[in-house]
Amino acid sequence: VPAMLATPTAMAARMFSAAATGSGGKCPFGHGLGAAAAKPDAAAVQDVQATFEALKKAGAAGLKHGLDVTAIDADGRNLIHWCGVDGEAELLRALAANADKEQLAKALAQGDILALTPLHIAAAFGSTEVVKVLVHELGVSVNDRAGQPAVTPIFQAAQYDRAPVIQALLEAGADVTGPPTDSEAELRVPDNQKGLTPMHVAGLFGSTNAILALIEAGAAGDAAAGD
Structure with missing residues (x-):
């Protein structure tokens, strides 16, 4: 594993291990980045x-x-x-x-x-042109948080390896840091997911193209969760 990807990959391994021993073998993100509602x-x-x-x-x-x-x-x-x-x-x-x-x-x-908005869904399905219409023509914020836990659309794109969507979101000002640490949203982020970034999520799900897109955009590949 390249050194720049070691920390997200190690985080993925730890999360899968914790999931297997502490949550019935389920991925800690439940149904992807959302939980059943x-x-x-x-x-x-x-x-x-x-x-x-x-x-x-x-x-x-x-x-x-x-x-x-x-x-x-x-x-x-x-x-x-x-x-x-x-x-x-x-x-x-x-x-x-x-x-x-x-x-x-x-x-x-x-x-x-799953509490996911249309922009989150478009990001997950790789619908880049829909993402652009939602953001540039209809004024949807690329940094709105939704889902369970509450994350921004770039997390969905990272999970499902949607590199073109990641590029479109980044060009529109998407934040590549982790979930918020204040207000109501903090309460919706489980302990084992706090501090995760889109890079960690891409590593967790083996989203190679997403990892490369994030690195090209300057996202830190060696940042530990919580940094």
Whole structure:
């Protein structure tokens, strides 16, 4: 292992070891960087994916002004989330142009059942163009924290080895340091995850391309967690 990657890799080994002995063999991040949350109220669930697929086929011409972009499916995802899942940047633009502005603002900040926002989902799925639309055109902050534990979108990109997304987030001012150490967010970060950076997460999940992208951006490859 190159010296510059030794500390994140060692951290990964320690975390896997702790997980195997102290949490039933599960990765300490639970489901990736999120932990299971309560399902949405059944009465509030709609077939958002079906609506999304229909809109993809119909294109912008099929959009109705005022379409409810806050409606969620059984996984708590709205139409904006689904644009991130499927890489639909143009559909996202059309949805944003036709949506009620208050509803759009709410949809952009909505968390799914893992408390992940549309930007976090787009980062996880490697939807670079959607990330750019969300950040540069719709004003979503690259440093907003979401999920369980609360992390920024670059952590999702690091976990899933999305180097182009990492580059886009860094160009938009993404922070490469760890979770916050104050306020409510501190309470949502388990002890064995405090101080982790995107570099540590990339090492933990073996995300080679993400590691290289972070190094090229000047992220420290030899920083210990908590530094």
